Amino acid sequence: MGAVNARSSRVVILGGGPGGYEAALVAAHLGAEVTVVERTGIGGAAVLTDCVPSKTLISTADYLSDFETAADLGVHLEDDEGDEVADARADLPEVNRRVLELARAQSSDITARLGEVGVRVVEGAASLVAPGTVRVEGADGADDGRLDADVVLVATGASPRVVPTAVPDGERILTWQQIYDLRELPERLVVVGSGVTGAELAQAYLGLGSEVVLVSSRDRVLPGEDPDAAAVIEDVFRKRGMEVLGRSRMAAVERVEGGVVVRLEDGREVTGTHALLAVGSVPSTRGIGLEEVGVDLLPSGHVAVDRVSRTSVRGVYAAGDCTGVLPLASVAAMQGRIAMSHALGDAVAPLQLGVVSANIFTDPEIATVGITQKDVDEERVDAEVLMLPLSRNPRAKMLGITDGFVKLFAQKGSGAVVGGVVVAPRASELIFPVTLAVQHRLNVDQVASTFTVYPSLSGSIAEAARRLHPIA
Template sequence: MSEYDVDLFVIGAGSGGVRAARIAAGHGARVAIAEEFRIGGTCVIRGCVPKKLLVYASRFPDAFEDAEGFGWTLPQAPQFSWPALISAKDREIARLSGLYEANLERSNVVVHQQRAVIDGPHAVRLADGSRITAGAIVIAVGGYPVTMEFPGFELAISSNEALDLPELPERIIVQGGGYIAVEFASVFAALGVETTLIHRGGKVLRGFDEDLRDDVQEAMARRGVKFLMNDHVVAIERTEAGKLVRTDCGATLEAGEVMMAIGRRPLTAGLGLESVGVEPDHKGAIAVDEYSRTSAPSIYAIGDVTNRMNLTPIAIREGHALADTLFGGRPTSIDYANVPTAVFTTPEIGTVGLSEEQARESGRAIDIYKTRFRPMKATLSGAEGRMLMKLVVDAQSDRVLGVHVLGEDAAEIVQVAAIAVKMGATKADFDATVALHPTASEELVTLRTKWTGA
């Protein structure tokens, strides 16, 4: 009989925590999990899933316009209801949360729907005061949106509140330049909201390939997003009409809502880490080794709380690997190289591997292949959108180091291309692949001319 109540206790029932719990239980471990909010975590409840549903909604105006070019006549102007969308979104999120909970129960994982904190190297204490001992504890609490402190900062909303606004504002200001900022700015603009994005930097999406950054910002501007770059909000005042925003560079703007999307930080405050000698860094992130173990031998951490690579599929992989390591007899670490990612603006970005800039900084000689073109769908619809496809290739080995796509279905295209990049495919392998015609993605296997910068 084990000296502990459970073999594994997971704090946080998001994507990573749920996967760790279910896989560990499948290996025969006795597992419990605690969640203080809703089962499903950031991605399912207030992150990528509801956001993607809003992205879909925001693209219907384009579809209605495109339809006319293909012979369709709409009998009347389409009408949009934000409350109806949010209600439908809420129903889907409730369904998914219920599925997560049901899957945990089917896996024989004991679920505690309350807050849990660490109470020693082998114990947690629940909000109801009960104490549970565990052979190992996994911290999978994720992160939270951060804000800047300035006069009136409490009048701003985050992405959490943006997903549940009772009605759409006529005007919105979004502060930030990362995934969340550009995605929400794109959604709001497409739904008819006068949208201004303010960013401290000169370009959005720092760390992405420069061509992607330039092209998506230009495309968003064409679609109505106004940009104030190299600036930031310094004050918000409430007015009869809404909110008055002042910026560091002296601009004064009126808006119905102000959304801060300047990053997220690990949700480790008050978690009891000091009781086991684990010291988070200045951002609250927990340092771990390649097997997700903290400085305390019985305490592990996965997902955004470690601030390694903050993507849902990574958290899931880390949770699975941890369960296999602890209970499956298969010590498993994660390979963080060549992880594909997407930005669901309109047009969207799909990217995997090294950007051109990263490849050059590595000191290797590279070849660039890229093309910009009008997709076939736009020839009849009359849409202005263009696509960008780009390959970064090692000049010596011919290996494809990066694939970067901007345009419709970019994420779907890059998910498949990522397999080739992960396997070490060469440009010759791409060239030897027969094109699937007529598609946009065939451009990836028909690029023949090296880009010279002309």
């Protein structure tokens, strides 16, 4: 493909999730004729069945946990007769109704925005029949025609991984996309998988009032995260009554009378009323013509892309979870925006994973950016590390926060902030100043000399930077 004239270009996007709709907005802004083909609704799984619903559910559970802290702050809830209320209660059907309504509202808002900028949305399943030709299949399986494109973006996402010995039934054995159909709170929920999704939803249901057992195949929960952060979260889980089974690999999940049984590889059995499977995801890349037109797939099934989202086929780009670059909605959106800027001739910078901030929505949350503790421990980066417990922060004391910390990584010599971890309520907000420091190569003295409000949780970030001041 030669130089592309954005004003006369036709862009077809397979998938309306964050990678797809953000790409569509950029392409439309640059003057292209844009069509998005989406099967289940604009926003994709991230908005309709995954990120937005799960974080809404978690927010409800977090709100309930505030009642536990209230008594420590001197606040007591009483009914009309003056008797103290022991527990707040979650009405799961009502909670799920709000969750799904919010997800649909977000999808509608995005759809409206696409319409405002002239993006055409086509309902159906898309596949490639040639690098510049997309076939659309309707809900009934009928061929709804072909779309010609100068640029194609594949943003088809991923779906929950299912293993033959633990097949979801949507009633008692559930994936994370099926939990919003529950009409009653699980009495005893067995969560299989202690990665991000498993940890988040295990704590959410614990907060909503379920008895929760978390089955982890590794030594600790959140095995891929900062070890100090993971230790805090596991400790919180146990203190709040969750049963955590470490080094316990699931062999099978079966439906039994009145519930489920999770069989472990060592012969143990864990019973529950429901099981939630959080054992990873698989990219939605098969059966949509990618291999047939020459798009290279990795052994995992993910689309191979470079840092500007190009695939091995000219004019075909890919973004989001189908690429396996980093399964975050923010990364998918950035990949999509970069793809369109590159394809349509606008100024563009390649994707920089080293400055991506990420968050785990447990309570407290875990937010990270830049290098990791593992990078330092394995001597890949020569950095000073400073961890400051939040329990010493005056604002944390006022809010009844006892768990969490701020950790900064500073490059030896220059003092440049090269990474950070925040474990705290709303860590997703607190990580932003650290991300700014990492992206713009600020040193610890520049961070430390910046005013913070007193008292504030962000004050601990400045304090950590002050303690990292290099001594000659």
